[in-house]
Amino acid sequence: MQRATRPVERCTKPRPQLPGGDRMLADVLSGLRARPRSLPSRYFYDDRGSRLFQWISRLPDYYLTRVEREILERSGDAMVAPFGDGPCTVVDLGAGDGHKTHRLLRRLLGRPAGVTYAPVDLAQAALDEATARVGGELPGVSLRPVRAAYGRALRQLASQPGLGPKLVLFLGSSIGNLEHAAARALLRELRIAMRPGDHLLVGFDMVKPLPLLRRAYDDPQGVTRAFNFNLLVRLNRELGATFDLEAYRHVATWDPVRPAMESWLECTSAQSVRVGRSTIALEMGERIRTEISCKYRDQQITGFAADAGFTEVGRFADPAGWFVDALWRAPG
Ligand code: AVJ
Numbered sequence: 007m008q009r010a011t012r013p014v015e016r017c018t019k020p021r022p023q024l025p026g027g028d029r030m031l032a033d034v035l036s037g038l039r040a041r042p043r044s045l046p047s048r049y050f051y052d053d054r055g056s057r058l059f060q061w062i063s064r065l066p067d068y069y070l071t072r073v074e075r076e077i078l079e080r081s082g083d084a085m086v087a088p089f090g091d092g093p094c095t096v097v098d099l100g101a102g103d104g105h106k107t108h109r110l111l112r113r114l115l116g117r118p119a120g121v122t123y124a125p126v127d128l129a130q131a132a133l134d135e136a137t138a139r140v141g142g143e144l145p146g147v148s149l150r151p152v153r154a155a156y157g158r159a160l161r162q163l164a165s166q167p168g169l170g171p172k173l174v175l176f177l178g179s180s181i182g183n184l185e186h187a188a189a190r191a192l193l194r195e196l197r198i199a200m201r202p203g204d205h206l207l208v209g210f211d212m213v214k215p216l217p218l219l220r221r222a223y224d225d226p227q228g229v230t231r232a233f234n235f236n237l238l239v240r241l242n243r244e245l246g247a248t249f250d251l252e253a254y255r256h257v258a259t260w261d262p263v264r265p266a267m268e269s270w271l272e273c274t275s276a277q278s279v280r281v282g283r284s285t286i287a288l289e290m291g292e293r294i295r296t297e298i299s300c301k302y303r304d305q306q307i308t309g310f311a312a313d314a315g316f317t318e319v320g321r322f323a324d325p326a327g328w329f330v331d332a333l334w335r336a337p338g
Pocket of ligand 1: 070179182222
Protein backbone atom coordinates (compact mmCIF):
# COMPACT_ATOMS: atom_id res chain seq x y z
CA MET A 7 0.00 0.00 0.00
CA GLN A 8 2.70 2.39 0.98
CA ARG A 9 4.53 1.64 -2.18
CA ALA A 10 1.49 2.47 -4.29
CA THR A 11 0.87 5.86 -2.70
CA ARG A 12 4.44 7.04 -2.66
CA PRO A 13 4.75 8.28 -6.28
CA VAL A 14 1.50 10.20 -5.93
CA GLU A 15 2.78 11.90 -2.78
CA ARG A 16 5.97 12.84 -4.52
CA CYS A 17 4.08 14.49 -7.39
CA THR A 18 1.83 16.59 -5.18
CA LYS A 19 4.48 17.47 -2.63
CA PRO A 20 4.69 21.25 -2.26
CA ARG A 21 8.00 23.04 -2.82
CA PRO A 22 10.04 23.12 0.38
CA GLN A 23 8.74 25.85 2.66
CA LEU A 24 11.26 28.68 2.97
CA PRO A 25 11.22 30.84 6.10
CA GLY A 26 11.45 34.12 4.16
CA GLY A 27 7.80 34.51 3.18
CA ASP A 28 6.09 36.42 0.36
CA ARG A 29 6.53 39.86 1.88
CA MET A 30 10.29 39.48 2.14
CA LEU A 31 10.51 38.07 -1.39
CA ALA A 32 8.48 40.96 -2.82
CA ASP A 33 10.56 43.58 -0.91
CA VAL A 34 13.82 42.04 -2.07
CA LEU A 35 12.79 41.72 -5.72
CA SER A 36 11.42 45.25 -5.99
CA GLY A 37 14.62 46.60 -4.40
CA LEU A 38 16.87 44.62 -6.70
CA ARG A 39 14.95 45.79 -9.77
CA ALA A 40 15.04 49.47 -8.75
CA ARG A 41 17.80 51.96 -9.67
CA PRO A 42 19.94 52.29 -7.72
CA ARG A 43 19.46 48.66 -6.77
CA SER A 44 18.80 48.27 -3.07
CA LEU A 45 17.92 45.83 -0.32
CA PRO A 46 15.85 46.84 2.73
CA SER A 47 18.13 47.42 5.72
CA ARG A 48 15.52 46.15 8.18
CA TYR A 49 16.42 42.62 7.05
CA PHE A 50 19.91 43.00 8.55
CA TYR A 51 18.64 42.01 11.95
CA ASP A 52 18.24 38.26 12.08
CA ASP A 53 19.91 36.64 15.10
CA ARG A 54 23.38 36.72 13.56
CA GLY A 55 22.87 40.26 12.24
CA SER A 56 21.80 41.49 15.68
CA ARG A 57 24.91 39.93 17.21
CA LEU A 58 27.12 41.49 14.53
CA PHE A 59 25.59 44.90 15.22
CA GLN A 60 26.28 44.48 18.94
CA TRP A 61 29.87 43.75 18.00
CA ILE A 62 29.99 46.88 15.79
CA SER A 63 28.64 48.95 18.67
CA ARG A 64 31.69 47.98 20.74
CA LEU A 65 34.25 48.89 18.04
CA PRO A 66 36.36 51.96 18.86
CA ASP A 67 35.70 53.30 15.33
CA TYR A 68 31.92 53.03 15.69
CA TYR A 69 31.71 56.07 17.99
CA LEU A 70 27.88 56.38 17.91
CA THR A 71 27.03 53.93 20.69
CA ARG A 72 29.86 54.95 22.98
CA VAL A 73 29.24 58.69 22.61
CA GLU A 74 25.49 58.38 23.12
CA ARG A 75 26.06 56.25 26.22
CA GLU A 76 28.28 59.03 27.61
CA ILE A 77 25.56 61.59 26.88
CA LEU A 78 22.98 59.51 28.74
CA GLU A 79 25.39 59.03 31.62
CA ARG A 80 26.01 62.74 31.93
CA SER A 81 22.54 64.10 31.19
CA GLY A 82 20.25 61.27 32.29
CA ASP A 83 18.95 63.21 35.29
CA ALA A 84 17.74 66.04 33.05
CA MET A 85 16.14 63.53 30.67
CA VAL A 86 13.99 61.94 33.36
CA ALA A 87 13.31 65.26 35.14
CA PRO A 88 9.97 65.82 33.34
CA PHE A 89 8.53 62.84 35.26
CA GLY A 90 6.82 63.95 38.46
CA ASP A 91 6.54 61.67 41.48
CA GLY A 92 3.76 59.47 40.11
CA PRO A 93 4.11 56.25 38.13
CA CYS A 94 6.00 56.51 34.84
CA THR A 95 6.93 54.36 31.87
CA VAL A 96 10.04 54.17 29.71
CA VAL A 97 9.19 52.93 26.21
CA ASP A 98 12.16 51.58 24.26
CA LEU A 99 11.62 51.62 20.47
CA GLY A 100 13.90 48.93 19.02
CA ALA A 101 14.94 47.29 22.24
CA GLY A 102 18.64 47.28 21.31
CA ASP A 103 21.16 45.83 23.71
CA GLY A 104 20.06 47.81 26.72
CA HIS A 105 23.22 49.36 28.13
CA LYS A 106 21.80 52.77 27.31
CA THR A 107 18.30 52.17 28.65
CA HIS A 108 19.81 50.91 31.88
CA ARG A 109 21.40 54.31 32.45
CA LEU A 110 17.99 55.98 32.45
CA LEU A 111 15.97 53.34 34.30
CA ARG A 112 18.51 53.23 37.12
CA ARG A 113 17.69 56.83 37.95
CA LEU A 114 13.99 56.09 38.29
CA LEU A 115 14.39 53.33 40.87
CA GLY A 116 13.64 54.09 44.47
CA ARG A 117 10.69 56.29 43.58
CA PRO A 118 7.59 55.60 45.63
CA ALA A 119 5.42 55.14 42.52
CA GLY A 120 6.11 52.35 40.04
CA VAL A 121 8.38 52.40 37.01
CA THR A 122 7.45 50.36 33.95
CA TYR A 123 9.83 49.34 31.18
CA ALA A 124 8.15 48.69 27.82
CA PRO A 125 10.56 47.41 25.17
CA VAL A 126 9.08 47.48 21.67
CA ASP A 127 10.35 45.28 18.88
CA LEU A 128 9.09 43.05 16.08
CA ALA A 129 11.57 40.32 17.01
CA GLN A 130 10.53 38.13 19.94
CA ALA A 131 14.19 37.33 20.68
CA ALA A 132 15.03 41.02 21.17
CA LEU A 133 12.04 41.46 23.49
CA ASP A 134 12.92 38.39 25.55
CA GLU A 135 16.50 39.55 25.90
CA ALA A 136 15.55 43.09 26.91
CA THR A 137 12.99 41.96 29.50
CA ALA A 138 15.30 39.28 30.94
CA ARG A 139 18.14 41.75 31.28
CA VAL A 140 16.14 44.57 32.88
CA GLY A 141 14.21 42.11 35.05
CA GLY A 142 17.49 40.64 36.28
CA GLU A 143 19.45 43.84 36.77
CA LEU A 144 16.72 46.14 37.98
CA PRO A 145 14.17 44.14 39.96
CA GLY A 146 11.37 46.47 40.96
CA VAL A 147 10.85 47.71 37.41
CA SER A 148 7.57 46.37 35.96
CA LEU A 149 7.98 44.82 32.53
CA ARG A 150 5.55 45.35 29.66
CA PRO A 151 7.08 44.11 26.38
CA VAL A 152 5.15 44.95 23.21
CA ARG A 153 5.66 43.01 19.99
CA ALA A 154 4.43 45.44 17.35
CA ALA A 155 5.50 48.21 14.98
CA TYR A 156 6.40 51.44 16.80
CA GLY A 157 3.24 53.47 16.13
CA ARG A 158 0.93 50.58 16.90
CA ALA A 159 2.83 49.78 20.09
CA LEU A 160 2.43 53.36 21.32
CA ARG A 161 -1.30 53.36 20.55
CA GLN A 162 -1.63 50.10 22.44
CA LEU A 163 0.25 51.45 25.46
CA ALA A 164 -1.76 54.70 25.44
CA SER A 165 -4.94 52.74 26.16
CA GLN A 166 -3.49 50.90 29.16
CA PRO A 167 -4.25 52.47 32.55
CA GLY A 168 -1.77 53.12 35.34
CA LEU A 169 1.39 53.57 33.30
CA GLY A 170 1.70 57.29 33.98
CA PRO A 171 3.53 59.70 31.68
CA LYS A 172 5.91 58.13 29.18
CA LEU A 173 9.45 58.74 28.06
CA VAL A 174 9.73 57.20 24.60
CA LEU A 175 13.28 56.35 23.52
CA PHE A 176 14.28 56.28 19.86
CA LEU A 177 18.03 56.08 20.35
CA GLY A 178 21.19 55.23 18.43
CA SER A 179 20.36 57.32 15.34
CA SER A 180 18.10 54.50 14.20
CA ILE A 181 16.11 57.29 12.57
CA GLY A 182 19.08 57.68 10.20
CA ASN A 183 18.10 54.54 8.28
CA LEU A 184 15.01 56.39 7.05
CA GLU A 185 14.84 58.88 4.20
CA HIS A 186 13.76 62.28 5.52
CA ALA A 187 10.17 61.96 4.33
CA ALA A 188 9.82 58.57 6.02
CA ALA A 189 11.41 59.93 9.21
CA ARG A 190 8.95 62.83 9.27
CA ALA A 191 6.04 60.45 8.75
CA LEU A 192 7.19 58.19 11.60
CA LEU A 193 7.74 61.09 14.01
CA ARG A 194 4.28 62.43 13.22
CA GLU A 195 2.76 59.00 13.80
CA LEU A 196 4.56 58.75 17.14
CA ARG A 197 3.42 62.22 18.25
CA ILE A 198 -0.20 61.42 17.41
CA ALA A 199 0.04 58.17 19.39
CA MET A 200 1.52 59.93 22.44
CA ARG A 201 -0.51 61.70 25.10
CA PRO A 202 0.00 65.35 26.07
CA GLY A 203 2.98 65.57 28.42
CA ASP A 204 4.66 62.39 27.15
CA HIS A 205 8.25 62.91 25.99
CA LEU A 206 10.29 61.54 23.09
CA LEU A 207 14.09 61.26 23.22
CA VAL A 208 15.56 60.92 19.72
CA GLY A 209 19.22 60.17 18.96
CA PHE A 210 20.74 61.99 15.96
CA ASP A 211 24.22 61.32 14.60
CA MET A 212 25.64 64.65 13.47
CA VAL A 213 27.65 65.66 10.38
CA LYS A 214 31.35 65.41 11.19
CA PRO A 215 34.69 65.15 9.38
CA LEU A 216 34.53 62.49 6.69
CA PRO A 217 37.46 60.31 7.84
CA LEU A 218 35.63 59.66 11.12
CA LEU A 219 32.47 58.64 9.27
CA ARG A 220 34.34 56.40 6.85
CA ARG A 221 36.06 54.50 9.63
CA ALA A 222 32.74 54.05 11.47
CA TYR A 223 31.15 52.43 8.41
CA ASP A 224 34.17 50.51 7.08
CA ASP A 225 36.15 49.40 10.11
CA PRO A 226 39.56 47.77 9.55
CA GLN A 227 38.51 44.64 11.49
CA GLY A 228 35.83 44.01 8.87
CA VAL A 229 32.93 43.64 11.29
CA THR A 230 30.80 46.11 9.31
CA ARG A 231 31.65 44.17 6.15
CA ALA A 232 30.48 40.95 7.83
CA PHE A 233 27.29 42.73 8.96
CA ASN A 234 26.62 43.86 5.38
CA PHE A 235 27.35 40.42 3.88
CA ASN A 236 25.09 38.76 6.43
CA LEU A 237 22.15 40.23 4.52
CA LEU A 238 23.09 38.05 1.53
CA VAL A 239 23.63 35.03 3.79
CA ARG A 240 20.13 35.56 5.15
CA LEU A 241 18.54 35.92 1.70
CA ASN A 242 20.27 32.74 0.53
CA ARG A 243 18.95 30.87 3.55
CA GLU A 244 15.47 32.35 3.88
CA LEU A 245 14.55 32.92 0.23
CA GLY A 246 16.74 30.27 -1.39
CA ALA A 247 18.58 33.06 -3.24
CA THR A 248 21.88 32.23 -4.93
CA PHE A 249 24.15 35.17 -4.08
CA ASP A 250 27.80 34.14 -4.45
CA LEU A 251 29.43 35.76 -1.41
CA GLU A 252 32.83 35.71 -3.08
CA ALA A 253 31.62 37.99 -5.85
CA TYR A 254 30.87 41.12 -3.80
CA ARG A 255 32.75 43.68 -1.79
CA HIS A 256 31.63 46.02 0.97
CA VAL A 257 31.70 49.71 0.02
CA ALA A 258 30.83 52.70 2.22
CA THR A 259 30.28 56.05 0.47
CA TRP A 260 29.36 59.58 1.51
CA ASP A 261 26.38 61.40 0.02
CA PRO A 262 26.95 65.09 0.79
CA VAL A 263 23.45 66.09 -0.33
CA ARG A 264 21.17 64.15 2.03
CA PRO A 265 23.69 63.99 3.83
CA ALA A 266 24.29 60.31 4.66
CA MET A 267 26.74 57.47 4.73
CA GLU A 268 25.61 54.72 2.38
CA SER A 269 26.51 51.03 2.51
CA TRP A 270 26.71 48.98 -0.68
CA LEU A 271 27.59 45.54 -1.95
CA GLU A 272 29.53 45.88 -5.20
CA CYS A 273 29.83 43.04 -7.73
CA THR A 274 33.43 42.23 -8.53
CA SER A 275 32.32 40.23 -11.60
CA ALA A 276 29.13 39.84 -13.66
CA GLN A 277 26.53 37.92 -11.66
CA SER A 278 23.29 36.14 -12.30
CA VAL A 279 21.28 35.69 -9.11
CA ARG A 280 18.17 33.55 -8.66
CA VAL A 281 15.67 34.96 -6.17
CA GLY A 282 12.40 33.04 -5.97
CA ARG A 283 11.44 32.36 -9.59
CA SER A 284 13.24 35.43 -10.90
CA THR A 285 16.76 35.90 -12.17
CA ILE A 286 18.57 39.20 -11.67
CA ALA A 287 21.56 40.01 -13.86
CA LEU A 288 24.21 42.25 -12.35
CA GLU A 289 27.13 43.69 -14.25
CA MET A 290 30.66 43.79 -12.96
CA GLY A 291 31.03 46.92 -10.78
CA GLU A 292 27.29 47.27 -10.19
CA ARG A 293 26.28 48.15 -6.64
CA ILE A 294 23.37 47.20 -4.41
CA ARG A 295 22.63 49.76 -1.70
CA THR A 296 21.91 48.07 1.62
CA GLU A 297 21.63 51.02 4.00
CA ILE A 298 21.55 54.77 4.38
CA SER A 299 22.72 56.27 7.67
CA CYS A 300 21.68 59.94 7.62
CA LYS A 301 23.81 62.53 9.39
CA TYR A 302 22.18 65.66 10.75
CA ARG A 303 22.73 69.35 11.43
CA ASP A 304 21.12 71.28 14.30
CA GLN A 305 18.66 73.01 12.00
CA GLN A 306 17.26 69.71 10.74
CA ILE A 307 16.51 68.64 14.30
CA THR A 308 14.55 71.87 14.81
CA GLY A 309 12.67 71.15 11.59
CA PHE A 310 11.80 67.56 12.50
CA ALA A 311 10.41 68.58 15.91
CA ALA A 312 8.32 71.41 14.46
CA ASP A 313 7.05 69.35 11.53
CA ALA A 314 5.86 66.52 13.77
CA GLY A 315 4.23 68.92 16.23
CA PHE A 316 6.57 68.42 19.20
CA THR A 317 7.79 71.10 21.60
CA GLU A 318 11.55 71.04 22.05
CA VAL A 319 12.57 70.65 25.69
CA GLY A 320 16.33 70.17 25.45
CA ARG A 321 19.28 68.96 23.40
CA PHE A 322 22.03 66.92 24.95
CA ALA A 323 25.32 66.56 23.11
CA ASP A 324 28.85 65.33 23.78
CA PRO A 325 31.53 68.05 24.08
CA ALA A 326 32.68 67.53 20.48
CA GLY A 327 29.12 67.74 19.14
CA TRP A 328 29.27 64.37 17.38
CA PHE A 329 25.91 63.13 18.61
CA VAL A 330 22.72 64.74 19.91
CA ASP A 331 19.88 63.35 21.98
CA ALA A 332 16.92 65.66 21.49
CA LEU A 333 14.16 65.71 24.12
CA TRP A 334 10.73 66.68 22.84
CA ARG A 335 7.32 66.97 24.51
CA ALA A 336 3.94 66.13 23.04
CA PRO A 337 1.98 69.33 23.65
CA GLY A 338 -1.49 69.44 25.24
C1 AVJ B 1 21.73 50.88 14.09
C2 AVJ B 1 20.94 51.95 12.12
C3 AVJ B 1 22.03 53.22 13.79
O1 AVJ B 1 23.23 53.18 10.64
O2 AVJ B 1 24.81 53.52 12.08
C4 AVJ B 1 26.10 50.20 11.84
C5 AVJ B 1 23.51 50.40 11.73
N1 AVJ B 1 25.21 50.03 9.90
N2 AVJ B 1 27.08 50.03 10.92
C6 AVJ B 1 23.84 52.87 11.67
C7 AVJ B 1 24.91 50.21 11.17
C8 AVJ B 1 26.54 49.90 9.76
C9 AVJ B 1 23.38 51.69 12.49
N3 AVJ B 1 22.02 51.92 13.10
